[in-house]
Amino acid sequence: MNTIELQFDEKNSDVLIWNGQVVMSRTEEEYFEALFARLRYLSPSKVLEIGFGLGISAALIQKHLMPAQHDIFEVEQGIYMDLQEFANRHASVRPFFSAWQTVQNEEKYDFIFYDPFDYIPHGQFPSYSKSETATRLKQLLTPSGLLCHPHFGDGDVPDVEGFDTVIVERLQVKPIRMADESTCEDVAIVYHQPKA
Structure with a gap:
């Protein structure tokens, strides 16, 4: 099964809470604004975004990266309906109601923004190892493409198998509401480039 329909504890324009966990919060917006503004120079033509959430990153990708094609995959039905409305306002956006692993092999992207929420405890998705995920993401990138998340x-940025990690910048932002209701002010702008 590639899609799910969830009952959120709270779902509005400022926050998504499911099963007691913050899926996404508007408090992430300052960080994402800095991230995509800083990476604007990349000017990717084709972008794959994994997870729509509140649409914060999607709107900022449109604003700063301005891709000719912006494919967004979302697995949750209510959030996908929000994604469809967003796509109606942005001609380059192609919405997909499916797990991102269903992307066709012939698709190649210049930039992948990987920010899914792990609904796996719900039990409806097959699990993928970090290695399998990294391999699949690498297959979807052009040779000069970049993976971003x-x-x-302020801790170490985890390496992604088959990629070189680049920390562009570390910065502090207003407190971000995390999944476990803690807050975080330290963030990093990071990307990974495929190893040859």
């Missing part, structure tokens, strides 16, 4: 905290 949020990094919260």
Whole structure:
């Protein structure tokens, strides 16, 4: 099964809470604004975004990266309906109601923004190891393409198998509401480039 329908504890324009966990919060917006503004120079033509959430990153990708094609995969039905509304306002956006692993092999992207929420405890998705995930993401990138994801905290940025890690900048932002209701002010702008 590639899609799910969830009952959120809270779902509005500022926060998504499911099963007692913050899926996404508007408090992430300052960080994402800094991230995509800083990476604007990349000017990717084709972007794959994994997870829509509140649409914060999608709107900022449109604003700063301005891709010719912006494919967004979302697995949760209610959030996908929000994604469809967003796509109606942005001509380059192609919404997909499916797990990102279903992307066709011939698709190649210049930039992948990987920010899914792990609904696996719900039990409806097959699990993928970190190695399998890294391999699949690498297959979807052009040779010069980049993989990007949020990094919260001032600790080490985890390496991704088959990629070189680049920490562009570390910065502090207003407190971000994390999944476990803690807060975080330390973030990093990070990307990974495929090893040859």
